Amino acid sequence: MWDAIVVGGGLAGWIAGIRAAQRGKKVLLITEGVGTLFYFSGIFDYGEVENLRHLPKHPYTLFNSQAVAQGKRFVQEICPEYVVKDTPQSALTVLGTVRRGDLMPRNMVLPDRQEPCKLVLLVPEGLKDFFPEIVMANLAREFPGWQVSEKRMQVAALAEWTRLGKSVSSIDYANIWRSEEGQIALAHEIDEIKRRHQQAGKTQERLVVVLPSLVTEYFDASRTKPYQKEFSLPILEMSSFVPSPHGRYFAEYLKHVFSDLGGELMLGARAVSFNGASTTENQVKSCPELTVHSMGKSLCLKGEKFIIATGGLLGGGIKVGMVRQSIRESVFDLPLFVPKGWSDPRFLAPQPFAQIGVETDEWLRPLDPENGKLVWDNVHVAGRMLAHWDPWTQKCGGGVSITSGYAAAELI
Ligand SMILES: Cc1cc2nc3c(=O)[nH]c(=O)nc-3n(C[C@H](O)[C@H](O)[C@H](O)COP(=O)(O)OP(=O)(O)OC[C@H]3O[C@@H](n4cnc5c(N)ncnc54)[C@H](O)[C@@H]3O)c2cc1C
Known part of the structure; x- marks a missing residue:
């Protein structure tokens, strides 16, 4: 049994996997693709952290300044070419x-x-x-x-x-x-x-x-x-543009760091569901087994804890069917926060669909947005899958993913 199974090999998943492996945990990372690192400029944006922390339910409300700084330092530790300064720096697009x-x-x-x-x-x-x-x-x-x-x-x-x-x-x-x-x-x-x-x-x-x-x-x-x-x-x-060489080489590098630390990898594999769950009315459920499709086979993998970093709508972790109401988190079937209106016709306006995702408690465990109840106690959510934030208008994509990935690994 793995101490943790990380689902998703985008920024949040790699950071979580590497940190957990560095802490001596037995970790498996499963990923279908490379995620949005394909579009990565090479620069991690954190946004106005202190201001964003005042927005209701924004992921930054879950972390104090120390946690944000820890994640930043961790990136520099694993990749010393990244420069951490107290004030933002400038680069050429x-x-x-x-x-x-x-x-x-x-x-x-x-x-x-x-x-x-x-x-x-x-x-x-x-x-x-x-x-x-x-x-x-x-x-x-x-x-x-x-x-x-x-x-x-x-x-x-x-x-x-x-x-x-x-x-x-x-x-x-x-x-x-x-x-x-x-x-x-x-x-x-x-x-x-x-x-x-x-x-x-x-x-x-x-x-x-x-x-x-x-x-x-x-x-x-x-x-x-x-x-x-x-x-x-x-x-x-x-800065990089699509297809991003920074993203490609960074993902490659993270993979090696993870493997060197003893992390196990399943690339090109898709987590499809979890099973073996016991569900009772009054008890928090547990989810000991994850079903994964890999190389034409179906496998059942057991873990103590799971980190879900499947990237929301763009990463493939949230699927929208033919009818808009059929939107769902595709692996753990987690309830989602979905705003009433999804889009704003003004092209550059904040788009409500960006806020779709999973609400969590302070330990990044999924909650049901309808009633605030804990859904799984051994699942932690990281990165773009979290609800209530917008990487584009708030310019905090890298910051939220690194901070939550790191924090999730600390909870293993
Ligand atoms: C076009 C674009 C450009 C951006 N540029 C920047 C930038 O320059 N700087 C910045 O700071 N932020 C940027 N961002 C935001 C940033 O990339 C994201 O916030 C962040 O990378 C999200 O990381 P993630 O790991 O949560 O998700 P993702 O990167 O989407 O990764 C999700 C991973 O999960 C895998 N996956 C999904 N479902 C499954 C499944 N069922 N089984 C197994 N694996 C699965 C996917 O294959 C993928 O590898 C950009 C975003 C976009 C869309």
Whole structure:
């Protein structure tokens, strides 16, 4: 029997699984897919935590400031490239605008604005959904007084793709930067920028190369080599865009951290229901067995505790049938909080459906929103599956998922 079975391998599930394994628990993590890390910008947003804590039933009401800070520090502990500061930091979006963020990799943190420097945008040829003209215009507007220029680069490995007119995603480029050939090409390009700069006699000026896509190897999945090549100039990475190389490599990295700590994994497996439950009117139920479909087989897995981090509507943890009333949590059949109106016709307005999810007590155990009764005492809910929050307008997606994932693991 596992001490805990974590269902869902998105941000919340991985954080919960890793923390529980680090605490010496016997943990199994089951996941069907990668979740919304596919869209991840590389930056964890926490939002205005203190203000959000005043919203009725917001997940942040379940945690004090210490718990939020603990989760942040944990991310930095398992992935030291992430920088934790007391105040939010700024980064460049893929459009060349500046955005704030609470937890981001070192290479993404914008240099101090008070000290002007020269930015050189390195544009990898054929990069899909990347618009250098827009980026250049935005950089010029965001950094008045700074010099901004652009350099296009070609990678020999992609000559055939270019010839065929095939576009190259940011993940393709991230993979190339991880090959020896790609590293040499990138290093050469950066040396060239530096050489030209020196030739122009501007050796005093601070020079930074701006790069879309991911180059830092803090997610060295194999962790067999000190991977990152030393480049002759600092690189400022822009935030990721879909498909997200940061998300992909981060998920990969988390998987390795979890396995190294002794966690067991079932990838591509879907939890479908739990059984063996005893249900009586007056007793809190227990749910010792989880039914999982994996590789064409049906398995019954036993655990002491369960962490459900299946990601709500987008992650696949909440299913909506043909009739709107048929909305349901798809594994434990947990009762959901569902607002009366689901959508607002104003495109950028907060959308009520974002609030759909499971209400919990302070131990993250599911409650019935109808009567406030505890549904399961050995199930803890984390991440997007929680009710009463909106990652988009409140900009707290990473914060709620990390904090609740970490807190759930502490309860095992
Ligand atoms: C487009 C987009 C961009 C975002 N960008 C950012 C950002 O840049 N920064 C930020 O801080 N936040 C961002 N967020 C918010 C953030 O990604 C989410 O709040 C957070 O990642 C949710 O994590 P989660 O683990 O709860 O769910 P998810 O990431 O959705 O993961 C759920 C996991 O559960 C698995 N699963 C579901 N059902 C089952 C089942 N029955 N059996 C087994 N596995 C199952 C899924 O396959 C998936 O792996 C973004 C969200 C979206 C939608």
